[in-house]
Amino acid sequence: MQIYKVGGAVRDRLLGKPVTDIDWVVVGATTEEMLAKGFRPVGADFPVFLHPKSGEEYALARTERKSGRGYGGFTFHASPEVTLEEDLIRRDLTINAMAEDDQQNLTDPYHGQRDLEARLLRHVSPAFAEDPLRVLRVARFAARYAGLGFTVAPETLELMRQLGESGELEALTAERSWKEISRALMEDQPQVFIEVLRECGALKVLMPEVDALFGVPQPEAHHPEIDTGVHTLSVLEQAAKHKQPLTVRWACLLHDLGKGLTPEEEWPRHIAHEHKGLKLIKAVNERFKAPKDCQELALLVGEYHTHGHRALELKPSTLLELLQRFDVYRRPQRFEEFIAACEMDARGRKGLELRSYPQADYLRGAANAARSVAVQPLLEKGFKGPELGEAIKRERLKALKAYKEKA
Numbered sequence: 447m448q449i450y451k452v453g454g455a456v457r458d459r460l461l462g463k464p465v466t467d468i469d470w471v472v473v474g475a476t477t478e479e480m481l482a483k484g485f486r487p488v489g490a491d492f493p494v495f496l497h498p499k500s501g502e503e504y505a506l507a508r509t510e511r512k513s514g515r516g517y518g519g520f521t522f523h524a525s526p527e528v529t530l531e532e533d534l535i536r537r538d539l540t541i542n543a544m545a546e547d548d549q550q551n552l553t554d555p556y557h558g559q560r561d562l563e564a565r566l567l568r569h570v571s572p573a574f575a576e577d578p579l580r581v582l583r584v585a586r587f588a589a590r591y592a593g594l595g596f597t598v599a600p601e602t603l604e605l606m607r608q609l610g611e612s613g614e615l616e617a618l619t620a621e622r623s624w625k626e627i628s629r630a631l632m633e634d635q636p637q638v639f640i641e642v643l644r645e646c647g648a649l650k651v652l653m654p655e656v657d658a659l660f661g662v663p664q665p666e667a668h669h670p671e672i673d674t675g676v677h678t679l680s681v682l683e684q685a686a687k688h689k690q691p692l693t694v695r696w697a698c699l700l701h702d703l704g705k706g707l708t709p710e711e712e713w714p715r716h717i718a719h720e721h722k723g724l725k726l727i728k729a730v731n732e733r734f735k736a737p738k739d740c741q742e743l744a745l746l747v748g749e750y751h752t753h754g755h756r757a758l759e760l761k762p763s764t765l766l767e768l769l770q771r772f773d774v775y776r777r778p779q780r781f782e783e784f785i786a787a788c789e790m791d792a793r794g795r796k797g798l799e800l801r802s803y804p805q806a807d808y809l810r811g812a813a814n815a816a817r818s819v820a821v822q823p824l825l826e827k828g829f830k831g832p833e834l835g836e837a838i839k840r841e842r843l844k845a846l847k848a849y850k851e852k853a
C-alpha cells in the first residue's frame with residue numbers, strides 16, 4: 447500500500463500556513479489489511495480508519511457516484527484498484543486535490559499548485575455539482591483566504607449558482623450546513639462568506655432573511671453606508687477584527703433582520719424593527735439548529751440592541767428591566783456578549799469603525815451597581831418569597847438611580 451497526505455495539509459503547507467490536522471489517503475489496500483495493521487474503522491460502511499497511535503484519519507482511495515438527493519445519495523467504491531488520481535478527482539477544489547508522499551513529492555493532476563499561485567478557488571470536475579455542501583465550503587474557503595487574495599473562479603461560481611437554482615441546497619441537513627456556517631463565521635473575513643453566497647444566489651435560498659437586507663436603506667445620519675446589507679457585512683467584519691466568539695458573530699449577522707420587513711413607504715426609517723425581526727431570527731436559528739447559546743444571544747441582541755446604543759439615556763427603571771431580562775446576576779458572560787454585539791453594530795458603519803462606544807462601560811457599571819445589592823440585610827429585615835424579590839428589585843433600582851446620577 448502507498449500512503450499520501452491529502453487535502454488541507456498539502457494546501458496549507460504550500461501556502462506556508464500552519465497545518466493542524468492531517469488527512470491521509472491509502473492506495474492499494476483492503477479493509478482487512480488496514481484492520482490487520484491495527485487501524486480502527488470509523489464507520490461501518492465508510493472506508494475511513496483512525497491511526498492506532500496518532501488518531502489521524504486514513505481513508506482508502508475511493509470513487510464516488512451520485513445516486514440520489516442529499517448526502518445520503520452517494521455510492522462509494524473503495525478497492526485496491528482505485529488510483530490516487532481517481533480519488534483526487536472526486537474532491538471539491540483543485541487546491542484541495544493534491545497529494546504528497548513521505549518525500550514531499552507532489553501529485554497534482556488537476557493543477558492545484560497553479561491555482562494556488564493564481565489565488566483561485568476552482569472546482570476539480572463537473573462532479574462538483576453533486577454535493578451542494580460544496581457551495582458552503584467554497585464560500586468558507588473564500589472567507590478564510592480572502593486576506594491572501596483568493597477569489598472564486600467564475601466557472602466555479604457559475605456551478606454554485608446552478609446548484610442554488612436546482613433546489614439541491616434545500617436538501618442539505620441542518621447539521622452539515624451549521625458546521626460550515628459556524629466555521630465560516632469564525633474565519634478572519636466572515637463577511638466574504640456571506641458575500642460569496644449572495645453572489646452565487648445561494649444566500650437567497652439558505653438565508654432569504656439576510657439576503658433581503660440588501661437594497662434596504664437606513665437613515666444616512668446614523669448609517670453613512672445607507673444599505674442594511676452592507677451594514678450587516680461591516681458588523682460581521684468588525685466582529686472578526688475584534689476576535690469575537692461565535693455567539694456574538696451569529697448575533698451580529700441576524701441583529702437587523704427586522705429591517706427587511708419595513709414597508710417601502712416607511713424607508714429609510716425602521717420603526718420597531720427590533721421586535722419585528724424576532725420571528726425571522728427564530729426561523730433562521732431553527733433552520734440551522736444553531737446551538738442554544740447562539741440562538742439565545744441572537745434573539746436578545748435583535749430585541750435590545752437599540753437599548754444598548756441608548757444606554758446613557760435610559761431611565762433607571764428601563765435599565766433595571768434590561769438587566770433583569772438578561773439575568774446579569776447569574777449570566778454575566780451573556781451580558782458581556784450582548785455589549786460586544788452592540789459595540790460591533792455601532793462600529794460596523796462606514797467611517798465610524800474607530801468611534802468610541804462609552805455605552806459599553808456604562809452598561810458594565812450599571813450591571814455592577816445592580817449586582818452590588820446584598821440580599822442578606824433584606825433577609826434579616828424579614829423579607830420572604832415574592833416580597834423578597836420585590837425588595838431586591840427596589841434596592842437595585844435605588845442603586846441604578848444613584849449610578850446614573852454619578853455617571
Ligand code: ATP
Pocket residue numbers: 452453454455467469536537538539542543577579580583
Ligand atoms: P480544513 O483546513 O478546513 O480542515 P480541509 O481541506 O482539510 O480544510 P476537510 O473537511 O478536512 O477540509 O476535508 C479534507 C479534504 O477532503 C478536502 O481538502 C477535500 O479534498 C476533501 N473534501 C472534504 N469534504 C468534501 C466535499 N464535501 N466534497 C468534496 N471533497 C471534500
Ligand code: MG
Pocket residue numbers: 453454455467468469
Ligand atoms: Mg482537514
